[in-house]
Amino acid sequence: MSKPVLNTAPLDIALIDTAQIYTAPIYTAIVPAAGIGSRMAADRPKQYLTLAGSTVLEQTLSRLLEHSAIGTIIVATSPLDSWFEHLALAQHPRIKQVVGGAERADTVLNALAFVTTDWVLVHDAARPCLQGADLDAVLNAGRQAQGAILASRVRDTMKRGDGHAAIANSVSRDDLWHALTPQCFATHTLRQALTGALAAGITITDEASAMEWAGFRPKLVEGRSDNIKITRPEDLALASFFLEQS
Template structure:
């Protein structure tokens, strides 16, 4: 069975949550959100190693959680960089696996099935991302705030994580972006700049990124629903 390393990015502070505590360390059902996320990858057989990238000031408590929650696949807890892009690259340098999955620390509802689907998509095409069709009509605005275009909704997808790549190729994409002074909004954007074809793999609308207080409320609802249905994360 082919295996992959994982970079979990949890170095951001975040301002939209409106709390003094970083969103990835807020508690959900008695545990920090980041621990819920790590536990999903810990249980997944295809994952061979995990690097957790966090803030310098949070390294010690994250290492304590790694020990206390038995997260044995977490091989390193390191400090991030100035931007998310810098943090991912630092994580990539600590891995040894040929293939890598990059995941947001505040997406705790990813499932083993989604992780496997994303990884298989990368094995098939070279790079893949989880995504879901956009439900709403999307407008493009001009500089004055007027509608300039209405894209066909059928062509629009909301991108999630994990995103999967051959590690050497993703590192090359990051290095080229840095050389060009380019900052992307996700890792697949950097790969696209090198001409890599990135496959869209069906994600799940419950694979939310917890960013605002409303997301926390929805996360509690998802968690309770899964418990009632006896679903495994």
């Protein structure tokens, strides 16, 4: 992860990208980790499965801890979680555990109650392959009214099903993106968007969808395609390979 470089030589202010200069932590990270990951068919939630010598969640948290602009990392877990307390990182001074909710949006909203910074990012617990350059890019882009998310362009031919396992039609992939995380927004704005969308009964699939419902147009920041979300057993081997290459 990139960190500020101290230089005692005279600085040309006109050449400085001030978004890259961090004098103190200015972001709080929220990691929703209340899901059970049923598609993994494992004896524990997927975030606690072993990956590269630790757990999926610890790999994910380590990527965030390396960034100098991120202060507190709030991990929102299930009320029935019995695994988090046994993690090596559970006692880290920058990590705070809170109770999540029934759905992702509820979990993030619960965590937002503990955020004291003006800016917040939300990152999936099961995305352990986040690269530092992508994290820098979305943090910098997110510090504006609309917010920003990491995303990757759709490269495959897209088909819409008819509900009976047959093709209804082809869908143009032009301007289609896969939504990734982290997603970065102004704390107060995201809190209001989530609260309003939930009260209106809107289905919220990610934080950006709540912002879209509230009338915002978050910026798309193109990220690496190896920032995968572990959802199936075969994803563990792929994530392990990506971590070895990073």
